[in-house]
Amino acid sequence: MAIDKTCELFDCGHRACGGCGASLAARLFLKAAGPETIVVSSTGCMEVFSTPYPETAWKVPWIHSLFENASAVASGIEAALKVQGRKEKVVVIAGDGATFDIGVLCISGAFERGHDITYICYDNEAYMNTGIQRSGATPYDASTTTSPAGKVSMGNKRPKKDMPRILAAHGAPYVATASVAYPADFMQKVEKAINTPGPCYVQVHAPCCTGWGFDGSKTIAIGKLAIETGLWVNYEMVNGEVTKVKKVVRKPVEEYLKEQKRFRHLFKPARSTEEIAKIQAIADANAEKYGIDIKLPPKKDAGTD
């Protein structure tokens, strides 16, 4: 079934920041999911900016219960729909804190039990709703309010947790990563996840201008740079095997880092060559692991002969 791109089920007038990557993710996933969808949200930015009582941005049935239980609530919805013989699809949309950290117990249970649900994590790489604290999704060296760069700290000490692989290891038939900077790709992946029976997972990179420190007009550009530097890889896994990867002509990670205040300490007061090299090594490892590099033919030297 073709995606109806004119379909708008996430209404305007919500309270997200201008340039919010997460609100774009909401709008896009609903285009792919369509009106026969029940959405479960975790507590977080999206829940708050979209549903200040008595207003709601959601034009599909929507429920929020708690921070960490969205996938358990979705399990109950799916079970009820099954018994009632109903055909609506169940989609969870939750942030990275709700997904990588506090909700892992419930997600693991729901995926192990094999409920027919699609779980979308909008990954903005920190707890944005509470004021930019680190989560298990925060990248190496990012400065957050609980992993601040300081005289003896370069920011977050650990690399991102590999949540997609953890869920693939649960036997999820379809796992994908995506980015709001590539809307068509994201929507196709959501559609695929929804139409694959069983628990499916889509992790969408959702740059946060407020939390990462960039101008709200640059959300898409930043999202693209994450892909182009190899710090975010868009791929698909079917039954645990990587089947499709977005290939790029890679740029140095510095081009991505220098655009964001959360990495400012890597450049000021002095350039930290050592730390930037470590982040470059993370991108290089990603490139190696997923084979994302497009090998260009060697440039011909102009002017000889």
Place this chain on the structure above:
Amino acid sequence: MALEIMEGSIAIAQAVRRCRPQVVSAYPITPQTHIVESLAEIVANGELAADYITVESEFSALSACVGAVATGARAYSATTSQGLALMFEVCFNMAGMRLPLVMTIANRALGAPLSIWNDQQDSIALRDAGWLQLYAEDNQEAVDLHYIGYRVAEDHRVLLPTMVCFDGFILSHTYEPVDMLSQEEVDAYLPPFVPKYRLDAANPVSMGMYATPDYYLEFRYENDQAQKRALEVVREAGREFGKLFGRDYSDLVESYRMEDAETAIVAMGSICGTTKDAIDEMRAEGKKVGLVRIRCFRPFPAEDLKAALANVSRIAVLDKNISLGAGGATPRGAVALELKDALYGTSTPVLDYIIALGGRDVRIEDIKNVVAACEAGDGDRFYGLRTEVL
């Protein structure tokens, strides 16, 4: 009426089957396990058309019920003690969202120290969560309160989740004669669940939105109003049950031999059975003693208690829980705290006895000792404290 000798937990499972839940979501924990094992068997044998979700925790057990009920399904869960404590956050959430459910609590003590044995601390600790709480004295009542519980919880004047509490081991693992209603009888009493709102693509609604300070207070007011309305809805449902099946549950508090009583015992749950036997013996000895048993703790039947206790000279409360730190210099349990509030302005002394915690056995002699102590003005203390191990 055909009496059957059944284990309490098995009787509960059979009652739940007759309530036709569409989703069962539960996690094993002693002493609730026999209920959920029995229900699993019932579903496995095709005797109940429910989806049984074998969740990974009590937290998810109740969260899944939130989703199921929001989708318009009747749901069921059961737990106790640590499991109920793990559900704490979901309990408040479910009541706030006005999602009706019946959950059985096989009452058990809370750790530390770890104890699998009975008291009522677990459900009492959640008395502010917005749920209705019904306490059974025996297995017949525990069974019947499930039918009544669904009927009240799903009533549009109420729309609140309900805990049916019965004492772990003392009732859950005890074989007693039970009159098990037929499916047809239960169907005649308990109509299918008709949600006021549900998640439905044909009519989209948003549930569980956040409220600013301009709205939050009003949500809490509405929640409390629903509790207040439940006082009458519980009476109504109990009366209707009595008309159909002969066992009347219209009273929120039961008065036992209270005519001309000078000393009244106030208690909840299975301890009341022992208390009734003790009262019979004391009455035979000429003592004017009676029992006021609280069946419905939430909503709290303050007026009913005030009326039932209007003519006594003194009151002994048996509290199978303790509100640690409450009561100033003396210990206090929740039943006494709330009863004193209900009786505020009267001069009847209320003496509290913290008793039977963590499964400590209570015999007829103990009840007699409490009454003697109360008559001597000696109360507001632990009963049966083994000072030699302190």
